[in-house]
Amino acid sequence: MADPKDPADELAGTEQPFVAHLMELRDRILYALYGVGAAMVLLAIWPGPSGLIDWIAVPIRAHMPPDVKLIAVGVFTPFFVPLKVLMMAGLLLALPWVIYQIWAFVAPGLYSHEKRFALPLIVIGSALAYLGIAFVQFFVLDKMFAFIQGFTPASVNATPDIASYVEAILSLYLAFGLAFQVPVVVMLMVRFEMVTVEKLKSFRGYFIVIAFVIAAIVTPPDVISQLALAIPMCLLYEIGIWGSRWFASTKPKTEASAADADQS
Template sequence: MSEQTPVEETFISHLIELRNRLVKASIGIVVMCGLLMAWPGPSRIYDIIAQPMINSLPVGSKMIATGVISPFLVPMKVTLMIAFILALPWVLYQAWAFIAPGLYTHEKRLVAPLVISSSLLFAAGVAFCYFFVFGRVFSFISEFSPQSIAVTPDIENYLDFVMSMCLAFGCTFEVPVVVVVLVRMGIVSVAKLKDVRPYVVVGAFVIAAIVTPPDVVSQFSLAIPMWILFELGLLIAPVFVKATQAPPEETV
């Protein structure tokens, strides 16, 4: 039986480490999901998620379930989604722990803030979507609904809508992190990003038009924060670059 070369041993050790980090990240999500199932429970969680829609419906109206197992399956999906969001700092920490051994000290000073800020920004995007956008979007749509139409949303369609919107806003709020990483890696300079600012603004509205419903409220609610967060990234990027520069002794 042939002996493994050092390169093969290193590759296998990396695969084992990656597997262990993925297992730990999955365990974190499962534990958080179990806690949410114990309290407040999937049914209560879905009621909270559905509240913006219920508020826009006529008094006494409810959502409907067209599938046989939808009343059970949909709340479970919502609980898993919330569990992933709450466990996101732990998941990102596992990703950081996997790549940290191969980083210089000055590079680690960049990764840790990025992990924390990515988690906070994603959660902030989801919260912004739930507390600010949903209520206005559903009210806007209900105002244009003809009186001859009885609005009874299906819970599965509502879940798909909520998940896509929360994902869109969560990812959108990562714009400052993307700007910082691009500048820090030397892919593009802050000056160049400032030069293409008009195109970024247009792109923000194009993306908002694609990923949001065809109404002005939701499109502006996504495009304007995206633009503001881009400007925030331009302000923060030079600070991060300066704080994570390699000292003379680490320069190759």
């Protein structure tokens, strides 16, 4: 570690009391909640909770008879389900603001070279989360429900419950949003010297097996959604290997000299 008395250490003398850190954390959490609340208000005005429900129900309604609608079994389901969807949509809309608050909290404790690589990873991670959710909404759900509805007997009228439907797709949003963070995780592991690019290449075959096991666990029991998660994870793993080469090649000389000083 760098000597706190070293004048070359840009963080020397910037330490704050523990209470100050707690107050800063409280403020950042409040700012993040304010952002989510503002996003919820905007979405409540337009398109509204009903509009959000109609939008996320498009994939399954496309494979149901025109005169059949989703049903609400519970007494309070018509109120709590739209509210749940509104909260999730507000969090997604305010995600860049929430991540910025996390960044603003940890940034004062980072060196300049750490900030240079951390900020791009935050942007990439946010974009990948949105990409994963969009992939679910516009591709996975349509193919998955087409596959499932194809097994419905002609004598059965499939009328899914809106609460179970929302719970299922929200779990898919979360699973794909997290799975699409594979490149960020890979690049961070290389950046902090936990693994090397060569190790990641040799681990490629094992990761393919792990990806299919994860997909089998977190997705519904249909081959479409499992393949839709496992295959992108394998592709994103390759992208992470490619991106980690750039992070490894741009390691500042100051870090290497600091590591040599620690060893000495």
